Amino acid sequence: MTAIRLALLDIEGTTLPVSFVHDVLFPYAAEALPGLLDTREEDPKVNVALEDIEREFPGSSPLDVLREWMAKDVKAAPLKTLQGLAWDGGFRDGTLHAKLYPDVAPVLKAWHDAGLRLAVYSSGSASAQRLLYGYTTEGDMTPLFEAFYDLDIGSKKVAESYAEIAGRAGVIAGEILFLSDIAAELEAARDAGYQICQLVRPQDGTQPAADMPHAADLHEVSSLFGLTGA
Ligand SMILES: CSCCC(=O)C(=O)COP(=O)(O)O
Numbered sequence: 001m002t003a004i005r006l007a008l009l010d011i012e013g014t015t016l017p018v019s020f021v022h023d024v025l026f027p028y029a030a031e032a033l034p035g036l037l038d039t040r041e042e043d044p045k046v047n048v049a050l051e052d053i054e055r056e057f058p059g060s061s062p063l064d065v066l067r068e069w070m071a072k073d074v075k076a077a078p079l080k081t082l083q084g085l086a087w088d089g090g091f092r093d094g095t096l097h098a099k100l101y102p103d104v105a106p107v108l109k110a111w112h113d114a115g116l117r118l119a120v121y122s123s124g125s126a127s128a129q130r131l132l133y134g135y136t137t138e139g140d141m142t143p144l145f146e147a148f149y150d151l152d153i154g155s156k157k158v159a160e161s162y163a164e165i166a167g168r169a170g171v172i173a174g175e176i177l178f179l180s181d182i183a184a185e186l187e188a189a190r191d192a193g194y195q196i197c198q199l200v201r202p203q204d205g206t207q208p209a210a211d212m213p214h215a216a217d218l219h220e221v222s223s224l225f226g227l228t229g230a
């Protein structure tokens with residue numbers, strides 16, 4: 001097995017329970033979104049997101065589109081931008097704290113201390129990723145990561161996105177390990193030449209894919225791939 005130099009991590013269902021996203025983060029955003037849209041005039045990011053929605057759904061109520069996307073957990077870039085802006089105040093004023101899976105902080109610290117490079121690739125916007133890892137119940141974990149990749153790279157379900165990340169990181173694909181709960185994302189990363197492992201978290205009810213390595217937590221990933229784990 002080729003030595004792994006970089007671990008690329010998904011968030012929801014991999015390092016953070018799906019229930020935290022759906023029961024804590026989404027309701028917070030849903031409550032904050034109407035007020036946020038009122039700032040349209042002042043915030044260019046809000047403006048761009050609303051223009052994207054209008055282009056895709058001409059004449060629709062943006063709030064209705066956003067609510068439907070959230071109900072279906074659609075990973076749409078305008079929604080992810082606006083959710084990130086909505087969460088910003090909540091993380092900064094202490095209302096929100098990311099409660100990661102308990103294995104995540106110790107194992108990521110051990111990997112980082114052992115010299116393994118770490119990066120995030122999530123549908124959540126890069127600024128939301130920084131907030132989430134900046135305000136965890138374990139403290140600020142952002143210094144562990146060298147990069148935060150989001151949908152600006154491209155869809156998580158196409159191989160080209162993973163090739164792009166490998167190029168930006170300057171690491172050959174075979175030396176990158178991608179960790180996610182979603183089989184289609186892992187297949188795309190494998191098509192790009194990455195090593196992969198599916199996180200099958202019992203709490204999330206993830207179904208193991210037939211033809212790929214899987215692990216119940218990051219300790220098991222360490223054992224499977226010969227990484228230094230806590
Ligand atoms: C800062 S990410 C918050 C969770 C979220 O909104 C999301 O879409 C996560 O998707 P992932 O690609 O990490 O499964």
Ligand SMILES: [Mg+2]
Binds near residue numbers: 010011012013180182
């Ligand atoms: Mg996920």
